[in-house]
Amino acid sequence: MSLIVKTIARWVVGFIFLYGIYTMVYGHLTPGGGFAGGVILACAYILIMLAYGRGFAFRNLDWRIARALDSVGGILFLTLGVLGMILLMDDGAFFFVNFIQRSLPGEPFHLFNAGTIPIGNLVIGIKVMGAVFVGFALLSMVRVYEFRGERVFESREEEE
Amino acid sequence: MFELLALIIIFMILAGILTIETEDLVSAVVSMGAVGFGLSVCFILLRAPDVALTNIVVEVVVLILLLRGTIRLGEKTVSGHRDLAGLVSGIILVILFLIFGIYAGVEFPRFGEPGFLRFEDSASWYYLREALSRTGAVNAVSAVLLDFRAYDTLGEIIVLFTAVLGSIALLRKKLKRDKEQ
Numbered sequence: 001m002s003l004i005v006k007t008i009a010r011w012v013v014g015f016i017f018l019y020g021i022y023t024m025v026y027g028h029l030t031p032g033g034g035f036a037g038g039v040i041l042a043c044a045y046i047l048i049m050l051a052y053g054r055g056f057a058f059r060n061l062d063w064r065i066a067r068a069l070d071s072v073g074g075i076l077f078l079t080l081g082v083l084g085m086i087l088l089m090d091d092g093a094f095f096f097v098n099f100i101q102r103s104l105p106g107e108p109f110h111l112f113n114a115g116t117i118p119i120g121n122l123v124i125g126i127k128v129m130g131a132v133f134v135g136f137a138l139l140s141m142v143r144v145y146e147f148r149g150e151r152v153f154e155s156r157e158e159e160e
Numbered sequence: 161m162f163e164l165l166a167l168i169i170i171f172m173i174l175a176g177i178l179t180i181e182t183e184d185l186v187s188a189v190v191s192m193g194a195v196g197f198g199l200s201v202c203f204i205l206l207r208a209p210d211v212a213l214t215n216i217v218v219e220v221v222v223l224i225l226l227l228r229g230t231i232r233l234g235e236k237t238v239s240g241h242r243d244l245a246g247l248v249s250g251i252i253l254v255i256l257f258l259i260f261g262i263y264a265g266v267e268f269p270r271f272g273e274p275g276f277l278r279f280e281d282s283a284s285w286y287y288l289r290e291a292l293s294r295t296g297a298v299n300a301v302s303a304v305l306l307d308f309r310a311y312d313t314l315g316e317i318i319v320l321f322t323a324v325l326g327s328i329a330l331l332r333k334k335l336k337r338d339k340e341q
């Protein structure tokens with residue numbers, strides 16, 4: 001991309017990243033949450049990829065690492081649901097019980113509050129960031145060209 | 161506010177018609193984006209900033225993906241005649257939707273009047289009343305998504321995970337087959 005796009009992207013990408021983290025962490029206090037925050041974080045990486053090319057973006061966040069983040073986020077969210085069942089086995093446990101809020105209730109309108117909800121927001125944000133970035137990276141790797149009258153789809157991992 | 165909402169909805173309908181009628185793929189993608197952003201403005205006017213934020217963010221990503229997809233695939237325009245069977249079935253579907261929509265709309269509560277107040281023990285009213293005291297989360301939407309209805313969120317996550325898994329499997333398989341040849 002041109003110099004203008006690169007310069008603007010360099011200035012803006014930090015703020016986008018910060019806003020994504022804010023949306024994720026303050027999901028239980030302000031509008032937003034894990035899903036929106038994760039997509040905003042993925043947008044920051046997509047902006048880097050569009051402005052500076054695939055190789056530079058993969059040096060920041062390799063698509064295999066993003067794939068791992070996707071899986072790890074899913075497993076952690078499931079663990080959060082099962083953990084409450086295990087810890088509160090004696091008194092009325094169910095799937096995704098808010099076990100932290102039950103034992104140590106926080107003060108409303110404070111950051112450390114609401115038990116498992118901020119943790120769930122963080123985990124979902126990481127998961128969604130990985131998933132959206134992997135989707136975009138995979139689609140950007142696919143090349144389409146005509147070969148002997150047929151259309152060929154090919155995926156290349158290296159920057160040529 | 162109702163008039164403004166109606167104006168935005170008319171704009172969205174026009175943009176939707178343009179999306180399917182235009183032959184240029186890039187302008188189709190752009191007018192589809194206009195539909196999405198109009199929807200986001202509607203959500204903001206209806207005081208649902210949570211949904212508006214998520215919608216606008218996903219809309220941006222989808223717009224980038226589709227634009228890049230249309231440019232990458234190398235096809236700038238589409239042309240072709242509409243077949244009669246599709247047109248007729250589409251018109252029949254629209255008429256049926258209108259009839260049943262009018263029947264359903266009679267039962268709706270009036271605009272701006274919360275429907276859950278009709279019933280004392282409705283689930284949405286319970287969530288709004290008890291969200292702060294039971295979960296401690298000020299944002300009721302977050303409380304519903306991650307506490308009352310966390311199981312739904314798990315399903316959503318599984319859908320996303322499966323989509324990524326499927327796209328990785330398909331595209332990687334293509335790569336491997338290309339290397340063998």
